[in-house]
Amino acid sequence: MGTEPGFFKRHHFLLRRLHSLSGIVPIGLFLVNHLLTNSTIAWGMINSRGAEGLPPSVIEQVGQSTAMRVGTFQHEVGFINNMPFLILIEIALWVSIAFHAILGVYYATSGSPNVKHYAYQDNWRYSLQRLTGYVAILYIFYHVATLRWGWTWLTPTDEPWTYERASSTLAMALRGQMTGLSAGGMAVSLFYFIGITACVYHFANGLWTAAISWGLTVSESAQKRWGYVCTGFGAALMLLAWASLIGFLTIDIDDARQVEMSKHATTAATDQNALVEHLAAAETE
Amino acid sequence: MATKAAPNRTVRFRIKRCDGPGKPSYWHEFDVVPEKNANVISCLKQIAEHPVTASGQKVSPPVWDSGCLEEVCGACTMVVNGKVRQTCTCLVDVYAPNNGDTITLEPMSKFPVVRDLWVDRQRLFHNLTRIKGWVPIDNTYALGPGPKESPEKQQVRYKLSECMSCGCCLEACPQFQLETNESKWDDAFIGANAISQVRYFNEHQTGKQLKSDRLDTMSEKGGISDCGNAQNCVKVCPKEIPLTESIGAVGRAVTIHSIASFFSRK
Numbered sequence: 001m002g003t004e005p006g007f008f009k010r011h012h013f014l015l016r017r018l019h020s021l022s023g024i025v026p027i028g029l030f031l032v033n034h035l036l037t038n039s040t041i042a043w044g045m046i047n048s049r050g051a052e053g054l055p056p057s058v059i060e061q062v063g064q065s066t067a068m069r070v071g072t073f074q075h076e077v078g079f080i081n082n083m084p085f086l087i088l089i090e091i092a093l094w095v096s097i098a099f100h101a102i103l104g105v106y107y108a109t110s111g112s113p114n115v116k117h118y119a120y121q122d123n124w125r126y127s128l129q130r131l132t133g134y135v136a137i138l139y140i141f142y143h144v145a146t147l148r149w150g151w152t153w154l155t156p157t158d159e160p161w162t163y164e165r166a167s168s169t170l171a172m173a174l175r176g177q178m179t180g181l182s183a184g185g186m187a188v189s190l191f192y193f194i195g196i197t198a199c200v201y202h203f204a205n206g207l208w209t210a211a212i213s214w215g216l217t218v219s220e221s222a223q224k225r226w227g228y229v230c231t232g233f234g235a236a237l238m239l240l241a242w243a244s245l246i247g248f249l250t251i252d253i254d255d256a257r258q259v260e261m262s263k264h265a266t267t268a269a270t271d272q273n274a275l276v277e278h279l280a281a282a283e284t285e
Numbered sequence: 286m287a288t289k290a291a292p293n294r295t296v297r298f299r300i301k302r303c304d305g306p307g308k309p310s311y312w313h314e315f316d317v318v319p320e321k322n323a324n325v326i327s328c329l330k331q332i333a334e335h336p337v338t339a340s341g342q343k344v345s346p347p348v349w350d351s352g353c354l355e356e357v358c359g360a361c362t363m364v365v366n367g368k369v370r371q372t373c374t375c376l377v378d379v380y381a382p383n384n385g386d387t388i389t390l391e392p393m394s395k396f397p398v399v400r401d402l403w404v405d406r407q408r409l410f411h412n413l414t415r416i417k418g419w420v421p422i423d424n425t426y427a428l429g430p431g432p433k434e435s436p437e438k439q440q441v442r443y444k445l446s447e448c449m450s451c452g453c454c455l456e457a458c459p460q461f462q463l464e465t466n467e468s469k470w471d472d473a474f475i476g477a478n479a480i481s482q483v484r485y486f487n488e489h490q491t492g493k494q495l496k497s498d499r500l501d502t503m504s505e506k507g508g509i510s511d512c513g514n515a516q517n518c519v520k521v522c523p524k525e526i527p528l529t530e531s532i533g534a535v536g537r538a539v540t541i542h543s544i545a546s547f548f549s550r551k
Contacts, residue, residue, distance in 0.1 A: 009472070009506050012505060012506035012508075012510065013504040013505065013506075013508065013510050013539075013543065014543075016510035016511075017510065017540075017543075107513075110460070110462075110511075111459045111460050111513055112459050112462065113459050114457070114459050114517075116367075117367040117368055118368070118457050118517045118520070118521070120516070120517060120520050122514070122515060122516035122517070122520075123459070123515045123516070123517050125515075126459060126513055126514065126515035126516075127459075127515075209513075209514040212514050212529070212532060212533050212536060213510070213512070213514065213536050214536060214537070214540050215533055215534070215535075215536035215537020215538065215539070215540045215541075216537070217533055218530055218533035218534045218536075218537060219530055219533070220527065220529065220530055222533075223529065223533065
């Protein structure tokens with residue numbers, strides 16, 4: 001009766017497409033980057049420069065493999081933490097995730113899954129997409145709150161994660177004790193396994209459906225082909241995700257601390273040397 | 286289909302009943318000795334002729350809708366054993382080959398029940414008016430021959446034209462919900478059949494005069510962006526219409542249309 005439709009109704013299509021886009025950029029892009037970084041705790045052992053700058057005595061003590069794994073991960077985490085305007089990048093991500101999550105829940109609750117009667121593979125994926133979305137919200141919130149915002153709520157230890165000792169504090173947050181797993185650590189590790197699996201599935205399947213929604217894949221065979229690409233991509237991400245988790249569950253926390261401490265000592269020394277050289281150069285001028 | 290159905294067997298029909306719009310549902314069971322090569326409709330006729338339940342209670346004859354009885358009108362669409370399909374082509378020899386087998390019949394759940402197995406599919410036809418599912422021509426004077434249609438597009442359109450608006454794709458769709466309030470129909474998800482009809486009419490040389498209007502409807506609330514890609518529609522379609530390809534094609538058209546209108550809309 002002549003009333004202007006509300007904001008959400010007027011921009012329904014735009015919001016839907018932004019929801020789709022935000023899942024790919026920035027969230028999906030970040031997920032790929034995040035898994036590549038974290039999985040260095042596993043594949044760092046083949047990174048020949050991983051143990052660079054560590055004193056030979058430390059490498060000998062903790063073993064070449066641990067030194068390279070912890071060294072590589074620490075290097076990557078250090079790189080990210082030294083990025084300019086990191087807090088702005090983080091806020092952009094948090095806002096994107098909140099946007100995607102809130103709209104996602106609203107959209108998901110408007111559907112009524114019916115795999116009971118229509119047990120087709122595509123229909124299962126539809127239902128799983130919504131289920132993994134809910135799991136991802138819980139998981140990401142817990143993950144960011146405990147490891148980034150420093151909440152100690154529902155953590156197995158009171159030791160917060162810190163980027164200066166990235167591997168050892170993360171392993172503690174997952175396992176709850178220095179060796180083996182505490183009961184809380186087991187629960188957290190299991191939740192991480194479910195959480196990262198859900199996130200990877202949600203992203204890979206989302207890429208598949210987004211291609212139909214945006215009209216990239218039209219024919220059934222194109223949808224099938226793109227399905228193979230998304231499956232392969234998803235499987236690769238899943239391997240990275242699981243490798244990260246296995247990496248942090250298997251690392252020796254004491255040895256990791258050794259590597260981190262001597263790494264900082266060397267970095268500090270290098271920084272100090274650079275400062276001395278800089279001052280010396282300034283003096284001669 | 287070579288089926289070996291037991292002769293003179295008794296088949297139990299579980300029928301979900303409802304005395305009228307808004308009234309509660311209840312179940313009745315009937316035993317039927319099906320005729321040779323019987324379908325569900327012929328069994329329903331037997332039940333209506335002799336409406337006595339398996340427990341011996343005499344009840345009102347069940348009500349259903351049917352028309353052509355050759356799977357081209359869509360009127361007899363029901364939920365058979367939990368899955369939507371036409372009941373005229375639902376052969377009892379296949380669904381209940383043994384003595385004592387049960388067939389469960391329910392009305393479609395996404396449309397309001399008129400009575401028993403009969404639903405009101407008005408919203409489905411209303412949705413075809415939302416997308417202007419027609420070719421606009423002025424009939425008041427001779428227009429001469431229309432534009433040429435390429436055989437390739439004819440092939441595509443022929444398949445899409447087989448849609449009989451039965452409602453199977455909507456019944457199986459997790460995104461399409463029952464909506465009894467008519468004033469909400471224009472905001473509710475339109476469903477696969479109407480999206481496919483957008484493609485059908487937009488591919489037609491004269492029909493595409495309304496292409497822009499149809500794509501506007503597709504980009505509103507309840508349009509194509511509410512599709513969740515569960516793809517049940519294409520699997521339950523009795524005419525095997527490539528509904529998910531239509532969704533991809535209209536998705537592409539709407540993407541281009543919305544970007545173009547962002548830059549050129551006045």
